[in-house]
Amino acid sequence: MFLTFVIGALRFRKQRLMLSFAALAIAAALATVLFGIYGTVERRMREEFRGYGANIAAVPLNGKTVPLALVSAAEKLGATAAPFLITSTHSNNPPILVVGFDPAKSQSMTSYWHMEGSRDVAAGECIAGTSLRDRMHLSIGGSVKLDSAACTVKGIVSTGGDEDGELLVPFETAAALAGIHDAASIVEVRAPGEQVEMVRAEIARQFPVADVRTMRAVAETEQNVVLKIRASLALLTLLILTITTLCVTSNFSEMVIERSKEIGILKALGGVERRIATLFVSESAFLAFAATITGYAVGLLAAAGIGREVFGGVFHVQADWLVFVGVAGVMLAVAAVATGIAASRIWSVEPAVILRGE
Numbered sequence: 001m002f003l004t005f006v007i008g009a010l011r012f013r014k015q016r017l018m019l020s021f022a023a024l025a026i027a028a029a030l031a032t033v034l035f036g037i038y039g040t041v042e043r044r045m046r047e048e049f050r051g052y053g054a055n056i057a058a059v060p061l062n063g064k065t066v067p068l069a070l071v072s073a074a075e076k077l078g079a080t081a082a083p084f085l086i087t088s089t090h091s092n093n094p095p096i097l098v099v100g101f102d103p104a105k106s107q108s109m110t111s112y113w114h115m116e117g118s119r120d121v122a123a124g125e126c127i128a129g130t131s132l133r134d135r136m137h138l139s140i141g142g143s144v145k146l147d148s149a150a151c152t153v154k155g156i157v158s159t160g161g162d163e164d165g166e167l168l169v170p171f172e173t174a175a176a177l178a179g180i181h182d183a184a185s186i187v188e189v190r191a192p193g194e195q196v197e198m199v200r201a202e203i204a205r206q207f208p209v210a211d212v213r214t215m216r217a218v219a220e221t222e223q224n225v226v227l228k229i230r231a232s233l234a235l236l237t238l239l240i241l242t243i244t245t246l247c248v249t250s251n252f253s254e255m256v257i258e259r260s261k262e263i264g265i266l267k268a269l270g271g272v273e274r275r276i277a278t279l280f281v282s283e284s285a286f287l288a289f290a291a292t293i294t295g296y297a298v299g300l301l302a303a304a305g306i307g308r309e310v311f312g313g314v315f316h317v318q319a320d321w322l323v324f325v326g327v328a329g330v331m332l333a334v335a336a337v338a339t340g341i342a343a344s345r346i347w348s349v350e351p352a353v354i355l356r357g358e
Helices: 002-012 014-050 069-076 103-109 130-136 171-178 193-206 216-258 260-268 273-311 321-348 351-355
Strands: 056-060 080-088 097-101 114-117 125-129 143-145 150-158 167-170 186-190 210-214
Touching (some): 014 216, 014 321, 056 193, 069 080, 069 186, 069 193, 080 171, 103 186, 125 130, 130 150, 150 167, 167 171, 186 193, 193 210, 216 321, 273 321
Parallel strands (some): 125 150
Antiparallel strands (some): 056 186, 056 210, 080 097, 080 186, 114 150, 125 167, 143 150
8 A cells, every 4th residue: 555655656746756855855965064064063163273373371470481391281181282482692683582482392383374484493493583584684594693503594484473573493492592491481282172271270280380371362262163153053954954844844735635535535445544644754754765865975075075165175075874864864854744744634634525526
């Protein structure tokens, strides 16, 4: 009976079923994209924000430096940390502000630097800020005299901040110039957004000589952006599913009306309304599952394209069975609700009226 019912619908009502199938497939594709992005947006956004600098800063509470051991302590807590040592030269007039940094440790937190040349400097090499370059007429390959020796300019940096007027050298070079060991002027820390306060509190507890501060502008902006994007995706998904439900409901309502003669005959032969409604629901469930497979395949390609355009990187299709199961569940629920609403008309079909041909 069920197969006869379904095959009859496919043979004589292809247009309406194809409309329902198309609506469910499009919804499945969009749901795949949105579910996929929703699950990874926090990680991707935090990776993007990582390049905008630290969200925690440790500065001296009393004195001029903080222990260098603070870097390894932050890393043990799952954060990224980079030390900076600020000093100056006395052999230049006026003196040059020299900042020691670790190119490897600071790489992920300073991707916003606009570099000309290389930022990977070693002993005897340095990076000049654009303001310092203009003041001293420096160029890549030139040299700058320091107190003990000279350094070769390997790159020019522009940030729009303090770095533009500084000479950046390897951390060990700055430590030798300042005569400081195992200490830094400031340690910048990048902690995962949800762990910022925990990391800050733990570092402050371990190093009472340091004033460990949360950089609110970065931390709060990151948290707010992630929450707003996830909320927008959730609302957009709900809107799409609502529109799909209305579309499928409309199609199946028309199908119930068109098939009222079949329904009347089934009821006259003793068919129970609930069993007849089950036939419609099963039919739509079959459509929903087929649409899910089609929509999921299309959605994977769309999600990979969107990820490449928005977040950069290579075109990478990544199947996630949890997303597939979620999309399938949602599509089946949408189809069931939509068909259930449409099938409620079955109870109003009068067999006697149908058999009289009215």
